Amino acid sequence: MKVRLLLSTGALAACLAGQGAKQPLPRTPWGDPDLQGVWNDATSTPLQRPNGTKDTLSDEEAASFQEELASDLSRDRRDGGADADVNRAYNEHWMDSRRLKITADHRTSLIVDPPDGRIPPLVKLSPDREKARAARAAANARFNAGLPETYRDMSLPVRCIIRTDSPPYLPTIYNNDFQIFQSPGVVVIAPEMIHSARIIPVDGRPHLGPNLHQWLGDSRGHWEGATLVVETTNFRPDDGVIFQNADPDTFRITERFTRVDADTLNYEFTVEDPHTWSRPWTARIPWTKIDPDEQMYEYACHEDNYDLVHFLVGARGREQKAKQ
Amino acid sequence: MPDRLRSTRIGFAALVAAVLAVPGSAQPSPAGASFPPYRAPRLADGHPDLNGIWQAFVTANWDVQDHEAQAGPHPELDGAYGAGPGGQSIIEGGEIPYQPWALQKKKENFAKRATVDVSNDETRHALGDPELKCYMPGVPRAAYMPFPFQIVQGSNPYILVAYEFASATRIIRMNWKQEAPTPSWMGWSRGRWEGDTLVVDVTGQREETWLDRAGDFHSDALHVVERYTPASPYHLLYEATIEDLKVYTRPWKISFPLYRRMEKNTQLLEFKCVPFTEDLLFGKFGKSGGVR
Numbered sequence A: 001m002k003v004r005l006l007l008s009t010g011a012l013a014a015c016l017a018g019q020g021a022k023q024p025l026p027r028t029p030w031g032d033p034d035l036q037g038v039w040n041d042a043t044s045t046p047l048q049r050p051n052g053t054k055d056t057l058s059d060e061e062a063a064s065f066q067e068e069l070a071s072d073l074s075r076d077r078r079d080g081g082a083d084a085d086v087n088r089a090y091n092e093h094w095m096d097s098r099r100l101k102i103t104a105d106h107r108t109s110l111i112v113d114p115p116d117g118r119i120p121p122l123v124k125l126s127p128d129r130e131k132a133r134a135a136r137a138a139a140n141a142r143f144n145a146g147l148p149e150t151y152r153d154m155s156l157p158v159r160c161i162i163r164t165d166s167p168p169y170l171p172t173i174y175n176n177d178f179q180i181f182q183s184p185g186v187v188v189i190a191p192e193m194i195h196s197a198r199i200i201p202v203d204g205r206p207h208l209g210p211n212l213h214q215w216l217g218d219s220r221g222h223w224e225g226a227t228l229v230v231e232t233t234n235f236r237p238d239d240g241v242i243f244q245n246a247d248p249d250t251f252r253i254t255e256r257f258t259r260v261d262a263d264t265l266n267y268e269f270t271v272e273d274p275h276t277w278s279r280p281w282t283a284r285i286p287w288t289k290i291d292p293d294e295q296m297y298e299y300a301c302h303e304d305n306y307d308l309v310h311f312l313v314g315a316r317g318r319e320q321k322a323k324q
Numbered sequence B: 001m002p003d004r005l006r007s008t009r010i011g012f013a014a015l016v017a018a019v020l021a022v023p024g025s026a027q028p029s030p031a032g033a034s035f036p037p038y039r040a041p042r043l044a045d046g047h048p049d050l051n052g053i054w055q056a057f058v059t060a061n062w063d064v065q066d067h068e069a070q071a072g073p074h075p076e077l078d079g080a081y082g083a084g085p086g087g088q089s090i091i092e093g094g095e096i097p098y099q100p101w102a103l104q105k106k107k108e109n110f111a112k113r114a115t116v117d118v119s120n121d122e123t124r125h126a127l128g129d130p131e132l133k134c135y136m137p138g139v140p141r142a143a144y145m146p147f148p149f150q151i152v153q154g155s156n157p158y159i160l161v162a163y164e165f166a167s168a169t170r171i172i173r174m175n176w177k178q179e180a181p182t183p184s185w186m187g188w189s190r191g192r193w194e195g196d197t198l199v200v201d202v203t204g205q206r207e208e209t210w211l212d213r214a215g216d217f218h219s220d221a222l223h224v225v226e227r228y229t230p231a232s233p234y235h236l237l238y239e240a241t242i243e244d245l246k247v248y249t250r251p252w253k254i255s256f257p258l259y260r261r262m263e264k265n266t267q268l269l270e271f272k273c274v275p276f277t278e279d280l281l282f283g284k285f286g287k288s289g290g291v292r
Helices: A002-020 A059-074 A081-087 A127-144 A306-323 B002-009 B011-020 B075-082 B100-111 B274-285
Strands: A037-040 A111-113 A177-183 A186-191 A198-201 A218-224 A227-233 A252-261 A264-272 A281-289 B052-056 B149-153 B158-163 B169-174 B188-194 B197-203 B223-232 B235-243 B252-260
Touching: A177 B149, A177 B158, A186 B158, A306 B274
Parallel strands: A198 A218, B169 B188
Antiparallel strands: A037 A177, A037 A281, A111 A281, A177 A186, A186 A198, A218 A227, A227 A252, A252 A264, A264 A281, B052 B149, B052 B252, B149 B158, B158 B169, B188 B197, B197 B223, B223 B235, B235 B252
């Protein structure tokens, strides 16, 4: 009895020490901080703080927020006719259950800078970019009205070109998994959607030449203490590649991946673009290790993209019907 | 059989080399017989280091069997751009041991390799080479497409293989028990070490992938066992045994070397080919009823 008590007190002391004092963080055999494994970034904390909300919730407030969210998602909502019902199909059945939880520090926005937790005001766009934005908005409107003219009226995710694999990584309603692989001089982040491997050299090599553009850009990393710092350039100029369609010529993104403890990694990104936002802004999203309890499986998209055909065939059908 | 002739000529040297070889190191197979014995650098866990960017230079993506240079499916549009190079079979014994019905099906596949029709959900995969449609290629085709791929081997139970084509990826789970949870385009890969050879057991592949542009195919019963053996600082020997009781009369084997890409600062670039296929697949459903 006495022995067991001593043991458990010892275990408790070790736990407390783990929270307070710094535990040695895991390292790879070749000496880099070890980020390997399957991680998940689901959270219900929104990117931007809802207007009029304080920056951090108390324990009770956080609990009631989560309860409200859960009940809202599973509420019986058959009151809006067939169209509305279909549009509400993404209920809690689809949602990663981790998505119900707000960040452990009970923040009300993922944005930590500016202090108001909001994306800074947009600057006035150049006429060319204004025109491109208007064309995109018109295409979205056609799509939302069920009348896409061509596949080009659909967004990159609907076309299965890129989905949540382009930085910055933001939580979405499902498939929030990332697997990190490392070998000497290389870190790879493989987001679940869409099965792409973002290979980040950490060997000091230069970026690709300025005429090579990629959907996921071109990433280079270096270590600052326990933090992997990644700079990404060479993005393609297509609509939807860069967050809020920032200007690929002036857009800068720096991401920081820091292992906090055995089960947590802090993902922080700072973006700036004087052609889009009035100032740089930063968000921080905790990633939770789900490996080895869960695995990341293949997310194929284009191969069985029935939807895209259905949208177009449906639109042609509506046009025919309207003519009659 | 030039390889066999060569191996006869160097038979004595190979015998001596085999006697002197480090115990547990890989036994050279027919395609690798020209490589002298080699012991690869190790990672901290003592296993050979397979990290790097690799690429096959066989022309098996056009046809895994012997094939002559040939025009593409639309020479009137593509001229020599669309033509394929000739090449020798990568198969031990030269030919795929098809069941008679399957040989017929392969010929039909070839005839319709450039025909696609995605208008019907049930039959959308029935026509056309999946490569033409930018579908993930499956295994073993991914290993001999004319694109590089990168092996990322660290210190955890997963090895990543990232292919340039279609940004396809697969995770090799080492010493893994769990069976394939569901069919997938790149399959369910479980690895183990046999001496210096990484052996990967691949099951759970979608039946729709093809082996090449010649229409060679398999069913959902496909079982592939791959072997990656370091053969020099610049080569891996790739071997695979392909088994499918529904389509072939017996298991058959392919082998060829993989070459390390040595260009300064070389890296995988994107070949996200979906946008290259959208007019072909979806153009006819657009408002003008045609392309764009």
